[in-house]
Amino acid sequence: MTNIVILTGAGISAESGISTFRAEDGLWANHRVEDVATPEGFGRDPQLVVNFYNERRAQAADAGPNLAHTALAQLEAAHKGDLLLVTQNVDDLHERGGSSHVLHMHGALNSAMCASCQHRWPAPMKMAVGDPCPSCATPMARPDIVWFGEMPYQMDRIEQALEQADIFVAIGTSGNVYPAAGFVQMAAHYGAHTIELNLEPSAVVSQFAETRFGNATQTVPMWVNEVLED
Numbered sequence: 001m002t003n004i005v006i007l008t009g010a011g012i013s014a015e016s017g018i019s020t021f022r023a024e025d026g027l028w029a030n031h032r033v034e035d036v037a038t039p040e041g042f043g044r045d046p047q048l049v050v051n052f053y054n055e056r057r058a059q060a061a062d063a064g065p066n067l068a069h070t071a072l073a074q075l076e077a078a079h080k081g082d083l084l085l086v087t088q089n090v091d092d093l094h095e096r097g098g099s100s101h102v103l104h105m106h107g108a109l110n111s112a113m114c115a116s117c118q119h120r121w122p123a124p125m126k127m128a129v130g131d132p133c134p135s136c137a138t139p140m141a142r143p144d145i146v147w148f149g150e151m152p153y154q155m156d157r158i159e160q161a162l163e164q165a166d167i168f169v170a171i172g173t174s175g176n177v178y179p180a181a182g183f184v185q186m187a188a189h190y191g192a193h194t195i196e197l198n199l200e201p202s203a204v205v206s207q208f209a210e211t212r213f214g215n216a217t218q219t220v221p222m223w224v225n226e227v228l229e230d
């Protein structure tokens, strides 16, 4: 049985119409990261941050899963070995494409969190500054997003899976942000075959044993069919 770990990034949702971060017209071309994706930014101007994630939540709700998302869901349903799907994305297109076990290491737009007691609950489409926490009533609701300088979620579980992986596939990620960009090195160290499926070479492309370039809606279904035929 082959154990597979998949890491996805913004590129898998690009063909669904969701902006990536580092393209010319990407999110970081139009917003200052330090203002909208750091705890300090949230402390300085919570309204700017809440608005930014309200916009992204609306964009994600208007988008639909694409053939890459649905191919990964088919793999989850049919694959006999272990499969861990880790996404850096905060949209819910993997779930809407049929995947039922998705590890959102950078959090999720459809989750809200209390900055005081860390309670989490389903986020409304539009969050407001000072929304009260349903658990402790403190008016400290924030988007349940892992900001720069914060610890990504479930790293122990991810590292365990990378140690057991026979195949590690990175899809649609530029390899600029750690710890996710370091997963390929860890997987290769433990003997996994590593594959990059991307539109263009990532910053860590040289660390992959195999690279395939193209749109995710082409490369992912093709790769999934190969795995299921094996």
Ligand code: APR
Binding pocket: 008, 009, 010, 011, 012, 014, 015, 020, 021, 022, 023, 026, 088, 089, 106, 171, 172, 173, 174, 175, 176, 177, 197, 198, 199, 200, 201, 202, 214, 215, 216, 217
């Ligand atoms: N098919 C496949 N890959 C694509 C497509 C496509 N149609 N369109 C773009 N890509 C690729 C780009 O070539 C790029 O390598 O997707 C990648 C997107 O890179 P980024 O915009 O940097 O997104 P990502 O790697 O997910 O960013 C990682 O950075 O800002 C933080 O928390 C944020 O989770 C995000 C993290």
